[in-house]
Amino acid sequence: MKNIVVFGGRLNATNRRTVEDGFVSALSIHGVRATASYTLFPGDLPGQDEARAVMRDAGVDGLIVASMKGVSERQTYVPGAYGGGFWNGYYGPGWGGAWDPGYTVTDQFVKFETSLWDPSGSGKMVWSAVTQTENPSSGKDFASSLTRSVVPALTRAGFLPPATKEKAVSSAPAPAQAH
DSSP states (O other): OOEEEEEEESOOHHHHHHHHHHHHHHHHTTTOEEEEHHHHOSSSOOOHHHHHHHHHHHTOSEEEEEEEEEEEEEEEEEEEEEEEEEEEETTEEEEEEEEEEEEEEEEEEEEEEEEEEOOSTTOOEEEEEEEEEESOSSHHHHHHHHHHHHHHHHHHTTSSOOOOGGGOOOOOOOOOOOO
16 A cells, blocks of 8 residues: 555544654655545544545545554552661671562553555455553654554555665645545
8 A cells, every 4th residue: 555544543633643643654664655634634533424535536545543442550569678688887797778668550551453444445444453552651652652563564464565765755745625
């Protein structure tokens, strides 16, 4: 697939842009002209029929839909330890130290489903994966983690050409919007 539109679903506007821009950037090194859906649909995402009409008119050959499936947390207790030992000081030998009481660590997991759709004909899904990112530090960090998992998998599945510097393209200009 050489001309793909990327949709970020179930996200606020900022995170939608971050995820879509992350995919556009990652796909460009595969020679794919990718377009972030927010450039075509700046407000809310369209209904399926409107999206299909715009994609058909734009001549795209693939749609990537990345949707958040949930965020969960896991708490892990790290037990305390006694830090001390034998010492020999001015007043003679002894044993001593300090007690570290332990602590709880909370890890956050963000689960996403990313699917690839063929917009021609009946518009069927041709590939899908569920990924989980642990403790993303920012939206950009999350988008980078997501694309580092998904784009190579799409390449291995034969939907994208291998990455090379010679194939890098800029993002595609936004096709005219259907009204």
